[in-house]
Amino acid sequence: MKSTAIAVIGAGPAGIAAALAAAEAGAAVTLIDEHPAVGGQLRWRIAPLRGLDDALDGLPVCRAAETLHERLAAADVSVLTGAVAWGLFEDGCLAVATPGGSFLLQAEKIVVATGSVDLVLPFPGWTLPGVMTARAAQIMLHLHRVLPGRRVAVVGEGPDAAEIVHDLEMAGAEVVLRAADPAQVVASGEGRVERVSANGERREANAVVIALGRQPDPELALQAQVDLGYSTRLDCHLPLRSELLETSRPGLYVAGEAAGAVDLAESFAEGRLAGLAAAGATLERIAAAQEALARARSPERSAEVDRLRPGSPGEARPETGVGTPWASWAEAAAAGGQDDALAQVALCRCEQVTIGEVRQAIEEGAVTINDIKRRTRAGMGLCQGIFCARAMALLLHASRGIPLSEIVPMTERPPTRPIPLASLVEVEE
Amino acid sequence: MDEARSIGAGDLRVLHHPVLGDLPVSRPVQITVDGQPLVAREGEAIAAALLAHGILVCRTMPRGREPRGLFCALGRCTDCLMTVDGEPNVRACLTPVREGQDIWTQAGLGRWEGPAG
Ligand SMILES: Cc1cc2nc3c(=O)[nH]c(=O)nc-3n(C[C@H](O)[C@H](O)[C@H](O)COP(=O)(O)OP(=O)(O)OC[C@H]3O[C@@H](n4cnc5c(N)ncnc54)[C@H](O)[C@@H]3O)c2cc1C
Ligand code: FES
Numbered sequence: 161m162k163s164t165a166i167a168v169i170g171a172g173p174a175g176i177a178a179a180l181a182a183a184e185a186g187a188a189v190t191l192i193d194e195h196p197a198v199g200g201q202l203r204w205r206i207a208p209l210r211g212l213d214d215a216l217d218g219l220p221v222c223r224a225a226e227t228l229h230e231r232l233a234a235a236d237v238s239v240l241t242g243a244v245a246w247g248l249f250e251d252g253c254l255a256v257a258t259p260g261g262s263f264l265l266q267a268e269k270i271v272v273a274t275g276s277v278d279l280v281l282p283f284p285g286w287t288l289p290g291v292m293t294a295r296a297a298q299i300m301l302h303l304h305r306v307l308p309g310r311r312v313a314v315v316g317e318g319p320d321a322a323e324i325v326h327d328l329e330m331a332g333a334e335v336v337l338r339a340a341d342p343a344q345v346v347a348s349g350e351g352r353v354e355r356v357s358a359n360g361e362r363r364e365a366n367a368v369v370i371a372l373g374r375q376p377d378p379e380l381a382l383q384a385q386v387d388l389g390y391s392t393r394l395d396c397h398l399p400l401r402s403e404l405l406e407t408s409r410p411g412l413y414v415a416g417e418a419a420g421a422v423d424l425a426e427s428f429a430e431g432r433l434a435g436l437a438a439a440g441a442t443l444e445r446i447a448a449a450q451e452a453l454a455r456a457r458s459p460e461r462s463a464e465v466d467r468l469r470p471g472s473p474g475e476a477r478p479e480t481g482v483g484t485p486w487a488s489w490a491e492a493a494a495a496g497g498q499d500d501a502l503a504q505v506a507l508c509r510c511e512q513v514t515i516g517e518v519r520q521a522i523e524e525g526a527v528t529i530n531d532i533k534r535r536t537r538a539g540m541g542l543c544q545g546i547f548c549a550r551a552m553a554l555l556l557h558a559s560r561g562i563p564l565s566e567i568v569p570m571t572e573r574p575p576t577r578p579i580p581l582a583s584l585v586e587v588e589e
Numbered sequence: 590m591d592e593a594r595s596i597g598a599g600d601l602r603v604l605h606h607p608v609l610g611d612l613p614v615s616r617p618v619q620i621t622v623d624g625q626p627l628v629a630r631e632g633e634a635i636a637a638a639l640l641a642h643g644i645l646v647c648r649t650m651p652r653g654r655e656p657r658g659l660f661c662a663l664g665r666c667t668d669c670l671m672t673v674d675g676e677p678n679v680r681a682c683l684t685p686v687r688e689g690q691d692i693w694t695q696a697g698l699g700r701w702e703g704p705a706g
Contacts, residue, residue, distance in 0.1 A: 287655060293661050306641045
């Protein structure tokens with residue numbers, strides 16, 4: 161079995177900072193990312209960078225990824241790209257799949273810096289080819305230089321939606337419709353998006369971009385069954401962490417957006433602290449990293465982080481009300497009978513389970529996400545529920561009045577990715 | 590075939606960009622999609638080459654043959670599964686194009702057909 165002192169999973173800003181810090185403190189570090197290059201979300205964003213350091217600020221974000229790559233090469237970090245960490249087993253044993261097969265990696269300490277995925281919610285037509293996440297649109301525009309379509313509708317509001325609208329227009333696409341609320345959107349067409357309507361407006365369009373924001377993705381930490389708390393800001397559960405970003409499982413750290421970090425600067429600062437702590441760096445270095453992290457956080461975020469320490473269960477969401485724009489989606493999804501516009505819409509894309517079928521499971525007594533999963537197969541597909549768990553939680557909340565804070569995430573089991581069966585057979589000992 | 594197409598510049602290609610500059614010339618890579626020849630750009634993902642030429646459907650689903658295409662571009666949703674050189678369930682959003690690749694829209698869960706050729 162291969163071994164390393166510190167394994168860092170995810171080579172976005174948090175993971176890169178963790179790897180650099182741990183290497184600086186003298187530890188042997190392996191940095192793993194499933195994408196072909198390091199940088200995480202930096203790779204496909206082109207907005208000017210803010211809040212990292214003087215050498216990087218002002219560059220288009222994607223250029224900063226290249227600079228960080230050079231820093232990793234200069235430090236003694238072993239970088240594995242194109243490699244997915246798909247399982248976290250007892251005693252720091254990670255299963256990693258590469259195109260050449262799977263291997264086990266024994267790590268003394270693990271930093272999970274797996275970032276986020278885009279938040280999505282179902283609307284009629286959302287499975288049509290041409291409908292994609294904001295991240296997919298950015299990847300096509302900036303990494304591959306392809307327009308998602310010439311006439312594009314954008315669903316969502318807020319800074320991420322504003323950024324993708326700007327990106328689309330800069331690349332020469334026309335944004336023909338914007339809708340803040342996914343509950344108001346209908347996409348239609350024969351085998352692909354041809355029309356989109358929202359709030360009484362109707363446009364011809366050949367793509368729809370979903371930009372509702374991002375949701376933390378700490379899957380590997382969930383597999384390790386770390387203690388969780390509830391974030392009212394993000395309407396989801398997050399790993400509880402000590403001052404040094406260690407979870408309830410000793411030696412397992414979570415840093416960056418995977419743990420709810422708000423932005424790049426905070427993700428980077430969290431990564432550095434987790435890397436130093438995992439490597440057992442000197443107290444002076446750790447204290448300096450803690451101060452830098454405190455500066456990168458707003459007072460609200462600092463208060464949230466304090467609530468999400470071990471021994472405190474986060475904050476319960478009041479019984480009513482969900483953060484907009486999801487509240488009206490939750491109401492619409494829970495309200496209909498079996499024949500409204502949403503009944504036939506897939507909630508789970510992978511297993512093609514409709515909102516109507518999930519409503520029925522709830523009527524028949526399902527009170528947890530795992531109940532819904534067992535009754536309908538929703539969430540059992542290849543995406544492991546990452547694109548439907550939020551919709552299930554909102555639907556449960558709105559139809560049964562269960563506070564979101566009490567709806568626990570679905571049980572995570574390896575593998576976290578649809579890896580070929582051969583990979584499982586090939587795990588080298 | 591006009592010149593734009595032969596450098597892999599399909600209809601939806603972003604040729605000029607205010608921040609990223611002009612699209613660099615790249616070596617053309619010849620692929621076939623459902624038997625039709627297509628020119629892609631070296632290094633790009635299969636799904637990007639398809640989208641550039643206005644091809645949106647990667648697979649159809651087991652239920653109702655519902656068509657699906659690129660959704661997350663991260664390898665997470667599996668809406669982009671295609672059959673490539675006889676191997677089913679290849680994620681078109683992550684898999685780079687290669688000279689001579691034989692790519693088929695995948696029906697349902699796909700069927701192993703062994704390496705082509
Ligand atoms: C549209 C948009 C606009 C934004 N605007 C701003 C802004 O204006 N200012 C700002 O500060 N921030 C902004 N951000 C956020 C910023 O990009 C993130 O805060 C930052 O990228 C988070 O860094 P991270 O390292 O935690 O995660 P990421 O950058 O998401 O990196 C995570 C990495 O982990 C890898 N990974 C995940 N799971 C596995 C696994 N199992 N095995 C192997 N690898 C894995 C992924 O491939 C990825 O590379 C924006 C983001 C988006 C999408
Ligand atoms: S588009 Fe989601 S896996 Fe390829």
